[in-house]
Structures are given as structure tokens and as C-alpha cells.
Amino acid sequence: DAKTTQPNSMESNEEEPVHLPCNHSTISGTDYIHWYRQLPSQGPEYVIHGLTSNVNNRMASLAIAEDRKSSTLILHRATLRDAAVYYCILRDYRGAQKLVFGQGTRLTINP
């Protein structure tokens, strides 16, 4: 399984943008980049995913580097409810539907 590297923790202020980086230098051409987050005492929650192009949805934006070896999850205006562990996951759709989670980034939002 391809591996991702994320900072252990990040901190930001409420109502400011947050950029969560992820390195995946061994990504293959068929790997999609998925982001999930896990709020305290809850199961992981899907945030966004993409293959090559930048993606936007109601929760966040995903910026993918041209060489696909890194990506950034962007929360445009963080709220206290965005405090969670954010996981960057590479998923190869040729295999089983399993998600391979790393340690993730623990995001703290200051009021």
C-alpha cells in the first residue's frame, strides 16, 4: 500500500483558512487521494477525494500537485467544529475497498 506522510499536529484560529499538507511521493498512476477526518468520539467522516485535478465540495478543497507527489486539504474558514484528526489516504480502486489510514494530523482550532 502506498504511504502518506502528514504532520502530527497543526493549529489554527477560528474563521481563518487552514492548509493541511500530505506527501505521497510513491503514489502510482491509479491511486486516488482521499481525505477523511475523525472528530472526537466519532467514526471517520469522508471529506473529499481526487485523482489529478483540484476538487471542491461544500466541506473543503483539495489541491493536488502537478506531479501528484503531494496534496493539500484546504478548509476555507475553520470553525471549532473542524477540530479533528485529518487522514490523507491513497486508495487504489483496482483492489479491495479498504482504506489504509496513517497517523493523521490532529488539527486544533483556537477561538
Place this chain on the structure above:
Amino acid sequence: DAGVTQSPTHLIKTRGQHVTLRCSPISGHKSVSWYQQVLGQGPQFIFQYYEKEERGRGNFPDRFSARQFPNYSSELNVNALLLGDSALYLCASSPGLADRYTQYFGPGTRLTVL
């Protein structure tokens, strides 16, 4: 619509015992996956079931088994419990196996082995 539900929410067992965890997927979802999350780590994949057949298995011992029922609900069984089996057990469902589907997780069952 109800999300993925899991029961029980908490469970305490002793070493050597057996445990059964239950999961009900979102209505219309035919695929169920199980994950183990040890404190401080990300979830680890255990099994995936689709249409009552095992479609994927993670690196877990044979003490772990699962099954899926005709109504697509699922059970995870763990025999001969060890202290190291203490974890949050997560169930995730998706409509099917197609690429476009994402997984929706339940709140988990917290298992403590004493």
C-alpha cells in the same frame, strides 16, 4: 435517513472470552467493512463483505471472523480475546464496490479486554 449503526457502544470482556459486534449499514448499502482502531492510531482494515461474500481481509489472525446477512447487516466475531484486542471497532458501509462510492463509518464499539 439513519447512518451506520453499531451495537453495543461499549463492551468489557476478560482475556480468553469471545465477543460479537454488530453493524447495520445505511439502507441500500450492500458492502460492509470492519476496522480496528487502537488508541492513538489510525483505523486498521480487518474485513470487507459484499453481497454476503468476503471481498477483502486485512492482516489479522484467524481469531477474527465476520459474516454478512441477507439484510446486509454484519457481525464481527473475535475469539480467545487478548489484552491487545482492546480497541474501537468501526464498521463502514458503502452502496457497492464501484470506484465512485465512498465509505460511511459508524460511531464504533469500544471493546475493553481485562
